C-alpha cells in the first residue's frame with residue numbers, strides 16, 4: 001500500500017497556490033490556497049464537483065492558464081525550479097516533454113485536418129532532432145502500445161476515421177511519446193462510455209508501469225478513482241478539503257463533503273439506479289464564504305463552520321481533513337448509513353494493519 | 357473523384373442551358389429593339405431584321421440560338437456589324453480576367469493575413485485597427501476606392517498611370533480597388549474563424565505538446581480557420597465580376613465590364629446574352645473549383661465526396 005512506501009522526495013510540489021480570474025464582475029477566486037505533493041511513480045486523484053478548480057489546478061502546472069488568470073501567490077516546484085517563474089521558452093521546453101497532458105474530450109482534442117501519425121510524432125519532432133521518418137516509426141510503436149494495432153497502416157488516417165475510444169488512445173499516445181515524468185489527465189474518461197472508460201484506465205495503469213511516470217488524475221467521479229489512484233485529494237470551492245490514501249478516503253473519510261461524494265457514488269452493494277447528489281450548489285467564488293465553504297450544504301455544520309475556516313487536522317501521517325468535526329471536543333455526529341458501513345470495513349480490515 | 361467531376365460538369369451544362377433559355381426570353385420581353393434609331397428608314401430595318409433572323413417566329417429564333425450555342429456560335433453583334441460575339445468577347449476578356457484573378461489573389465491572401473493577425477492579437481489595438489479597416493473596406497463601394505486611388509496615387513502623386521490598359525503597372529490601381537471588398541470580407545471571416553479555432557481543444561493540445569504560439573498558428577490554426585473561407589470564394593468571385601463593370605469604366609479599361617455596359621446601352625442583345633453566358637460559365641466553374649478545393653483542405657469532406 002502507498003502508505004508503506006518509503007517517504008520519497010516529491011517530484012512536484014504545489015505550495016499555497018492562489019489563482020484569481022479577472023472578470024467584469026470582479027476577481028473570481030478560483031484556487032484558494034492549494035498545496036499538495038506528487039511523488040515519483042504515484043497516481044494522485046483530484047476529485048471534486050464541477051467548478052471546484054480541478055482543471056485550473058492542472059492548467060497552472062502546465063503553464064496553460066487563460067489570459068485573465070492572475071496568480072496571486074504560491075509556487076509549483078518541479079525538481080528545483082518553480083514552474084510559475086518559467087519563461088515562455090522554458091515552458092515550451094517543459095510541456096509535452098517533462099509534463100504532458102491528456103484532455104477530456106477525445107472528439108475535439110485532435111486536429112481534424114492533420115493525419116494522426118504526424119500528430120503523434122509532433123512532440124518528438126519538437127523536443128528532439130529526430131528525423132520525420134524515425135519520429136513516425138516511433139509514433140507507430142507508441143500507437144501500438146496504446147492499443148492501435150494497425151497503426152502502421154493508419155498513420156495517414158484522420159481523426160474522424162477513428163472511434164471515440166481510439167481517439168483517446170491516440171491522445172494518450174501523443175502525451176506519452178516523450179516519456180514525460182508527469183502525466184496530467186483531466187477527466188480523460190468522462191466523455192467515454194463505461195466499458196471504454198475501464199479500458200482507458202487500465203491502459204493508463206499499464207503505461208505508468210512501462211514508462212515509470214507520475215499521474216495526476218482528475219475526475220468528479222470517485223467511482224473511477226479506486227481503479228487507478230494511490231492517493232486522493234478532494235477539492236471543494238477552490239480548496240483541497242481532504243486528502244489521504246485511496247483506502248483512507250474510501251473507508252475513513254472525515255469531511256462531510258467527502259461523505260457526500262461517497263454517498264453519490266454507486267457501489268456494488270447500493271442500488272445503482274438510486275442516484276444521489278449532494279443537495280445545494282457550490283458557493284460563488286466571486287465572494288467566497290469566510291468559514292468552511294461547504295457549510296451551507298452541510299447537515300453537520302456547526303456555528304464555527306460559518307465563521308472560521310477550519311485548518312487541516314491530521315488523521316494519520318498520510319491523511320488530513322479540513323473540518324471542525326475533527327477539532328478535539330467537537331460533538332460526535334451520527335454518520336450517514338453508507339459512511340457508517342464504510343467505517344466498519346475500515347475498522348475490521350485496515351485499522352489493525354495501519355497500526356503495525 | 358473523376359466520376360464526381362464528370363457529374364458536376366453535367367450539372368454545369370444543365371445550368372447553362374437554363375440560363376441561356378431564361379436570358380433569351382427575357383431579352384425578347386424587353387421593349388427596346390436593337391435598331392431603334394429613328395433615322396433608319398423602315399425598309400432598311402426590315403432588311404436588318406431579316407439578316408439577323410428577327411423576322412422568324414420566337415420559337416424558331418430560340419431554336420436557332422440554342423443550336424448555335426451548342427456549336428459555340430453566339431451570333432453576331434448588332435452594334436459592330438460583321439463581328440461575332442465570340443470574337444468581341446475574346447478580345448476583351450484578357451484585361452478583365454487579369455484584374456479579377458489579381459484582385460482575388462491579393463484580396464484573399466491579405467484578408468487571411470489581416471484576419472489571422474487580428475485574431476491572434478484579439479482585443480488589442482491591432483485587432484481594433486484591422487476591424488475598422490475591414491468595415492471601411494466592406495461599406496465603401498469599390499468605384500469610390502477606384503476614384504480615390506486614381507486621384508491621389510495617379511493624378512496627384514503620379515505613381516501609377518491614370519487610366520487605360522498598358523502593361524502591368526496600369527493594372528495595379530484597378531486591382532487594388534477591386535481587391536478591397538474581398539480583402540475586407542475575408543479578413544472579417546478569417547478573424548471570426550480563427551478566434552474560434554484558437555479556443556478549441558486541439559489548439560490546447562498543440563500548446564500542451566510544447567509548441568510556441570507561432571508554431572500553433574502555423575501548423576494547426578491557419579489551415580483549420582481557412583476551411584470556411586473557401587465557401588465565400590464563390591460569392592466573392594461574383595462580387596468581383598460585377599464590381600469590375602464599374603471599376604473598368606473608371607479606369608477606361610477595355611475589358612468585359614466596359615463592353616457589358618456599352619452593350620446594354622445599345623440593346624446589343626447577342627453580346628449581352630453571350631456575356632451573361634460567360635459569367636454563368638465562370639461562376640459555375642468557380643463553384644466547382646471551390647468544391648474540389650474544399651475536399652483538398654478538409655479531409656472530412658474528401659471522404660464523403662468519394663462516397664458519391
Ligand SMILES: Nc1ncnc2c1ncn2[C@@H]1O[C@H](COP(=O)(O)OP(=O)(O)OP(=O)(O)O)[C@@H](O)[C@H]1O
Nearest residue numbers: 021028030049050051052053054055056057066220
Ligand atoms: N478564464 C476564466 N475566467 C473566469 N473564471 C474562470 C476561468 N477559468 C475558470 N474559471 C472559474 O474557476 C472555477 C474553477 O474552474 P475549473 O475549470 O477548474 O473547474 P473544474 O473543477 O475543472 O470543473 P469541471 O468538473 O466542470 O471541469 C470555476 O468557478 C470557473 O468558473
Ligand SMILES: [Mg+2]
Nearest residue numbers: 054055056186
Ligand atoms: Mg475541468
